[in-house]
Amino acid sequence: PITDNHLIILEDGTYFTGKDFKPFKEIQIKDDKIILISDVKSNIEGTRISAKGKFVIPGLIDAHVHLSGSPAYPYVSVDPLLNAHSSLRCGVTTNVDLFFPEPLLKSFKDSMVSSPEKYAYVLTAGPILTAPDGHGTEYGVPTRIISSPEEAEKITKNVAKKKEIDLIKFVYSAYSNPTHALNKEEIKRIINTAHKMHKKTVVHIDQSSEAMDCIDAGVDALAHIPGDLMSQSDLEKLKKSGVLLIPTITVYESFCEGHTFSYMSDSLLWQSAHPDYMDNFERKELSKPSDYSPSKQEIAYKENLKNCIKMNIPILAGTDAGNYAVFYGYSLHNELLELKNAGMTASDALCAGTQNIQMLFPDIKI
Numbered sequence: 001p002i003t004d005n006h007l008i009i010l011e012d013g014t015y016f017t018g019k020d021f022k023p024f025k026e027i028q029i030k031d032d033k034i035i036l037i038s039d040v041k042s043n044i045e046g047t048r049i050s051a052k053g054k055f056v057i058p059g060l061i062d063a064h065v066h067l068s069g070s071p072a073y074p075y076v077s078v079d080p081l082l083n084a085h086s087s088l089r090c091g092v093t094t095n096v097d098l099f100f101p102e103p104l105l106k107s108f109k110d111s112m113v114s115s116p117e118k119y120a121y122v123l124t125a126g127p128i129l130t131a132p133d134g135h136g137t138e139y140g141v142p143t144r145i146i147s148s149p150e151e152a153e154k155i156t157k158n159v160a161k162k163k164e165i166d167l168i169k170f171v172y173s174a175y176s177n178p179t180h181a182l183n184k185e186e187i188k189r190i191i192n193t194a195h196k197m198h199k200k201t202v203v204h205i206d207q208s209s210e211a212m213d214c215i216d217a218g219v220d221a222l223a224h225i226p227g228d229l230m231s232q233s234d235l236e237k238l239k240k241s242g243v244l245l246i247p248t249i250t251v252y253e254s255f256c257e258g259h260t261f262s263y264m265s266d267s268l269l270w271q272s273a274h275p276d277y278m279d280n281f282e283r284k285e286l287s288k289p290s291d292y293s294p295s296k297q298e299i300a301y302k303e304n305l306k307n308c309i310k311m312n313i314p315i316l317a318g319t320d321a322g323n324y325a326v327f328y329g330y331s332l333h334n335e336l337l338e339l340k341n342a343g344m345t346a347s348d349a350l351c352a353g354t355q356n357i358q359m360l361f362p363d364i365k366i
Contacts, residue, residue, distance in 0.1 A: 006030075006047060013051025016058065018355055020347055027056060058354045059093025062319055062332045064223055064246050067097050067122065068104070068141065069322020071273070072280040073289070080104075081111055082274055083321075083328040084119035089272040090329025094121045094357070094364075096318065098169045098202060098223055102127040102142050109164050120329070123361065125169035125202065127159060129190060134180040135171045135204060146182060152189035160197040166361070168194040168201045169223070172214055176206040188217045200360055202246070206298075208234045215241045221316065221360055224248050225305055227298035239311050244359055247308075249338040250331045251320035252301045256294040259286040259325055269330045277327070286325055302342065309343040316360065317353035 010027040015037065028036040028046070065087075067080040080100070087095055100108070105126050112119045127144045128136040129152075136143045144159060146152045159165055170190050173181045182190075187203070194201045200220040205211045208226040215237060221244035230238075238245070253259060263269075265283040288294075308315065317339060319331040332353060339349040357364055 009046045009048045010051045013054045015056040060353045061094040061357045063096045063316035064318025065095045066322030072277040078274045086272045087120035087329035092329040097124045099128045123166040129170035131182045149185045149189045152186040156190045156193040160199045171204045175209045191218045229300040230304045246316045246318040248320040254325040258288040261285045305342045315352045
């Protein structure tokens with residue numbers, strides 16, 4: 001049996017330095033911490049585990065999840081803690097939850113923090129800030145509704161002061177859903193108020209024009225890559241701003257394309273996802289939902305991603321897990337692969353799924 005202070009020695013593998021991959025002869029682990037990485041084998045006693053042909057990487061970070069959601073349709077209710085457990089089983093040690101039921105948030109975070117060996121850590125936005133009947137209100141989850149600049153300031157301040165809130169998430173749909181959208185003055189108030197209270201801001205957008213307005217307003221990160229084709233001036237503006245991009249390619253695929261046999265049949269998915277979800281799926285290619293037809297505003301997301309990568313726009317890997325066929329933990333592996341397929345190096349893709357989170361949360365330890 002391995003005790004808490006027992007020495008574990010990994011042998012003959014490769015580790016990720018944060019910039020590239022290097023071979024090692026030994027990695028010594030004690031008290032759950034790496035104490036030595038060596039190019040030379042020692043004679044020290046301990047439990048030796050061969051890592052030949054394997055890689056040692058930091059815990060992965062999914063920058064966009066909804067742990068109270070459901071990847072199955074019809075909706076299947078599962079304790080969010082079990083979704084955090086699924087994440088951990090897939091090597092995702094931190095989730096950034098961008099819309100969680102506000103009344104349940106404190107008890108959820110307390111339970112998660114008390115059992116780090118069971119659940120991935122979570123950073124939370126809590127309630128989504130949106131317009132009357134705007135995006136977010138359709139799920140039956142409590143939101144914060146904003147109808148004026150004064151409300152934007154007051155509500156943002158009220159949410160941001162809560163201890164369990166790590167960042168502020170709002171919706172801006174001025175062009176994709178203008179009837180039910182916050183206006184420019186309201187989003188400026190949200191962002192400025194959040195920043196005064198030392199909280200970063202993330203915005204749900206659908207289109208390039210919405211992203212550009214939010215960049216002008218000073219937002220910190222875009223939740224979703226625009227679905228319509230970004231112009232060169234859009235790309236240059238995003239690059240110059242330093243605003244972070246969370247593309248969520250996997251959720252676009254779920255609704256616009258479907259998923260491959262490989263994605264749906266992988267043993268990791270069937271071992272890690274809650275079985276109640278998997279009753280709704282089979283080990284075969286998955287078509288997009290039959291009642292969903294992508295619009296012209298949703299079909300350029302992969303081309304946009306390639307162009308953003310070419311311009312070295314800072315990217316955080318996030319999946320939007322909790323939506324249809326986007327699974328906790330497992331789908332982040334697909335997201336990293338899509339980043340690589342779009343032109344990232346393997347090292348850069350891993351950085352998007354690990355250390356880049358420090359651009360949003362400078363004090364986080366990874």
